[in-house]
Amino acid sequence: MSKTIQNIILNVSNITKIYGRDISIGKRTIRKRVVGAENVSFDVMKGEIFGFLGPNGSGKTTTIRSILDYLHIQEGEITVFGLDHHKDALKIRKRIGYVSGDMALYENFTGLELINYFNKLRKHDEEFLVELKSIFTVDLDRKVRTLSKGNRQQIGLILALASKPEFLILDEPSSGLDPLITAQFHRLLKRLKTEGTTIFLSSHDLSEVQSICDRVGIIKDGKIILVEEMESLRLKFLQIVDVTFLDKTPSKDELLTLENVLEIKERNTHRYNLRIKEDVNEIIQFLSTYSISRLEIKDASLEEIFLHYYE
Numbered sequence: 001m002s003k004t005i006q007n008i009i010l011n012v013s014n015i016t017k018i019y020g021r022d023i024s025i026g027k028r029t030i031r032k033r034v035v036g037a038e039n040v041s042f043d044v045m046k047g048e049i050f051g052f053l054g055p056n057g058s059g060k061t062t063t064i065r066s067i068l069d070y071l072h073i074q075e076g077e078i079t080v081f082g083l084d085h086h087k088d089a090l091k092i093r094k095r096i097g098y099v100s101g102d103m104a105l106y107e108n109f110t111g112l113e114l115i116n117y118f119n120k121l122r123k124h125d126e127e128f129l130v131e132l133k134s135i136f137t138v139d140l141d142r143k144v145r146t147l148s149k150g151n152r153q154q155i156g157l158i159l160a161l162a163s164k165p166e167f168l169i170l171d172e173p174s175s176g177l178d179p180l181i182t183a184q185f186h187r188l189l190k191r192l193k194t195e196g197t198t199i200f201l202s203s204h205d206l207s208e209v210q211s212i213c214d215r216v217g218i219i220k221d222g223k224i225i226l227v228e229e230m231e232s233l234r235l236k237f238l239q240i241v242d243v244t245f246l247d248k249t250p251s252k253d254e255l256l257t258l259e260n261v262l263e264i265k266e267r268n269t270h271r272y273n274l275r276i277k278e279d280v281n282e283i284i285q286f287l288s289t290y291s292i293s294r295l296e297i298k299d300a301s302l303e304e305i306f307l308h309y310y311e
Contacts, residue, residue, distance in 0.1 A: 008082075009167055009198045010044035010067065015076030017062050035222045036062035040076070042217045042227050044200050049193050051209035051216040051230070052202040059222040060202050061101060064171055068098065080167070094122065097160035101171040101202070103152060111140035111147075111155045115162065124162040132158045135184050150176030157185065164197070171202045186212050206299055238262070238300035241274040241283060246291040258282055275300065 016039060020032040037059045044050040054060045065071040067078055069089040078085035080092045105114060115129070133140070136154040144152060153176045160168065168189075174182045189199055189212055203209050209216055210230065218226040252264050255274065260282050263275040270293075276283055280297060287295070 007046040008043050009046050009080065010200065011077075011079045012043070012063070012067065013041050013077045015040050015063070015066055015073045015078060017066055017071055017073050035059075036071075037066065037073075037219075038222045040219065040222070040224050042224060044198060045215075046198050047193060047196050048214040049189060049199040049201060049212055051213035052200065052219065053204065053206065053209055053216055054219040055204055059219045060204075061171065062222070063219065064169060064202055067169065068093075095165060096167045096169055097163065097165035098169045099153075099156050099160045099171060099173050101175065103156045105144045105152055105155060107145040108143060110143055111138055111158075114144070114155060114159060115140070118159050118162070122163045125164045128164050129158075129162045132161055135188060136181065148176070150178065153177060154181070161188075164192075166197065168192070168197060168199045169202075170199065172204070173201065174203070174205070174208060182208075206305075238305055239276050239280060240296075240298050240300050240304075241276055241280070242267075242271070242294075242296040242298075243274070243287060243292060244271040244294040246270070246293045248290060250286075250290065255286075258286060275304075 015037055017036040019034040019036055023032055040059070040063055042050075052060055052063070062071065066073050067080065067085060069086050080088075081095060083092055085092065106117075109117065115124070118124075136158055138147065138151040138154040138158075140155070144155065147155070153173070157173060160170075174185065177185065186208075189201075193199060201209065201213060213230050215227065215229050217224055247270075249270050252266065252272075255261050255264055255272065258276075260277040260279055261274055262277065265273040267273055274283070
């Protein structure tokens with residue numbers, strides 16, 4: 001996708017946010033300065049789903065709150081729809097939907113009361129609202145205070161989506177949702193994308209981002225370490241294979257001849273822990289020639305990926 005002013009929805013340019021400051025007492029310096037974000041830059045293009053990845057404390061929430069003008073940045077610039085994120089904050093908020101990672105809802109309202117209240121602030125798309133109510137299974141007649149985290153999350157998603165905003169900013173939107181609703185939600189996001197909605201999705205879940213995003217930015221320790229097309233990131237996406245053999249066991253050298261095997265750790269005589277590229281077909285085919293007592297395949301954590309590729 002070519003980058004022009006017309007198709008850049010969000011531009012984050014060299015922003016820095018520092019919390020606190022160092023205090024000097026005589027010859028001593030008390031470290032109170034914490035870097036939330038440092039020289040962070042990326043674009044989000046019209047009609048794409050952009051994934052924003054990083055472990056807890058990486059700077060994801062600082063960046064999002066800065067975009068929304070909930071935090072004051074010391075350096076850099078942010079524009080949304082070509083508008084200044086601070087000077088034009090009210091204009092921008094009328095055109096976006098936002099779900100926070102630490103969502104707070106009025107405890108004494110029912111879900112339906114909240115929907116009706118927000119409808120007075122920004123008109124819902126009634127036809128789309130009916131569809132949302134069919135996707136999300138939360139009981140809208142119950143008071144928010146009686147609901148689980150997952151059900152509160154569903155109400156938050158309904159409120160953010162109901163007006164069909166041009167730009168969605170979603171911070172850990174699937175947190176607490178059951179797998180079936182998560183799958184339906186992902187299908188909905190993909191459809192909204194085809195209709196022209198731009199989506200910024202912050203998550204610590206690589207599998208979620210991989211399944212629906214076009215591009216991804218990775219942040220670590222307040223710094224952007226990668227902005228890349230999803231297809232390119234797939235080549236860097238690690239999986240961990242833990243395998244225990246019953247009797248006959250291949251040598252480490254044999255396993256390393258496989259193209260997708262990157263690293264091997266020997267747990268004991270019959271057990272290996274392998275780091276492989278995403279495609280597991282080659283290793284599965286190889287292992288099928290052996291008797292196996294236990295096999296586990298899981299996604300590598302973001303920290304493992306950072307350590308392996310970006311130190």
